[in-house]
Amino acid sequence: MRVALFVTCVNDAVYPATGIATVRLLERLGVEVDFPAAQTCCGQPQFNTGYRRETEPLVRRTTRAFEGYEYVVTPSGSCAAMVREHYPKFGETALPSRTYELTEFLSDVLGVTDVGAYFPHTVTYHPSCHGLRALGLGERPLKLLGAVKGLELRELPGAEECCGFGGTFAVKNAEVSAAMGQDKVRNAASTGADVLCGADNSCLMHIGGILRRQDEPLRALHIADILASTEEEPLL
Template identity: 80%
Template sequence: MRVALFVTCVNDALYPATGIATVRLLERLGVEVDFPAAQTCCGQPQYNTGYHREARTLVRRTARAFEGYEYVVTPSASCAAMVRAHYAGLGGAGLGPRTYELTEFLVDVLGVTDVGAYFPHRVTYHPSCHGLRLLGLGDRPRRLLAAVRGLELVELPGAEECCGFGGTFAVKNPAVSVAMGRDKARSAVGTGAEVLCGADNSCLMHIGGVLRREGAGLRPVHIAEILAGTEEEPPR
């Protein structure tokens, strides 16, 4: 099987390890991964801020970049939701049905929950709003984490509550955003976990910033990086 990796601009610019982990994981499962170099931003920041004309230009560019691929996989529930929920009305209708967030691709398309991963740590999982509400990822990420050897998965109280990032919401409403981030960070620390896992680095960046400012030892890690780790090749 051959897929295209939609790495997203946040991962490309700030969290390249997530993109690398996604490729390692998919290739270990027998998937051939291409990286269309013409990809840029999906247009979500512009769209969410009301600049739909500017977003349409990026939508069309993104749709062209991924032409010819049956599957487009992204380690970002937020960007996958943008493509699936809004591209049809912005000139990129053909891309939505072919775009999959990483965990749903693993579970729904490849049909696997045990990906052969090893991660000997106590982990709690934060479901991002886009994954939870727009994509309906449900228990897919948790099923994948539960199958990881050595991993102890603990419940996050108030898991379904927003962390406060919300893309441009954090810029326009910083005080509210930080207060929500502190609530989420407090809940995560209270689990006693070593690692806070999520499927969106934007949320992990926000919560992680709060954790660092408060001196908490809990570290944020994208689910792709956990699933890519094995005893022979630990997470990087």
Template identity: 80%
Template sequence: GGKARAEGRGDTLAQASDSLVPRTYELTEFLVDVLGVTDVGAYFPHKVTYHPSCHGLRMLGLGDRPRRLLEAVKGLELVELPGAEECCGFGGTFAVKNPDVSTAMGADKIHNSLSTGAEVLCGADNSCLMHLGGMLRRQDAPQRTLHLAEILASTEEEPYA
């Protein structure tokens, strides 16, 4: 693991980062598991669909934490995203190395998202939101992307207008 590697090399930076890992949380993990909160007092009267990123699903193991937080937002109507667990096609350097495949995967995700009739495509991964948001804007689609944190912080009727 990382700790053995850091000690073996005597790498101070790696040792410092290894000590941070157990004290570092993703936002939804911190809210739900550490603070024990699912209702943060947000108000967002819009129809929303949620894209769980590959990183959130597989690497971070976020599970249902983001959905539990969204379900507690007053006024929010959460609608299922068809093919939710399918990759959006961004994947860091994947989009650079495989632009045609990345675009096709993003187009599938956008098609599914628009089919929900949601006003907002929400996610907890900025790279996915950048990729999908750019595709939506280029299509002049009637849907916008928002980070989950923006919705959880919302108390206004139109926070993104």
């Protein structure tokens, strides 16, 4: 099977290790991964801020970049939701049907739960809003984490509450965003876990920033990094 990696702006610019982990994981499962070099921003920041005219060229460019691929896989629930929910509003209907968030692709297309990962740490999982509400990822990430050797999964209180990032919301409403993030950090710290993981590095960037400023020992980490970790090549 051959897929295209839709790495997203945040991962490419700030968290390239997550893109590398995604490729390692998929290749370990027998998937051939291409990286179309023409991909840029999918247009989500512009669209969410109301700049529809500025979004359209990015929608067209992204659609062209991934032409010819049966599956497009992204380690980002928010960008997957942008393509799936909003690209049809611009008349683009082919790419949405072929775009999958990573845990969704593993569960629904490859049909795997145990990906051969090893991560001997306590983990709590934050379901980001786009993955939870727009994509309906549900138990998929939790089942994947539950099958990781050595991993102890702890329930996150108030898991379905927004962390407060919300892209441009964090810029326009900084005080509210920070307060929501502090609530999320407080709940995560109460679990006593070593790692808070999620499927969106944008949310983890927000939460992780608060964790560092409050000197919390908890580490924010993308689920792809955990699933890519093995006994032979451990992440931590």
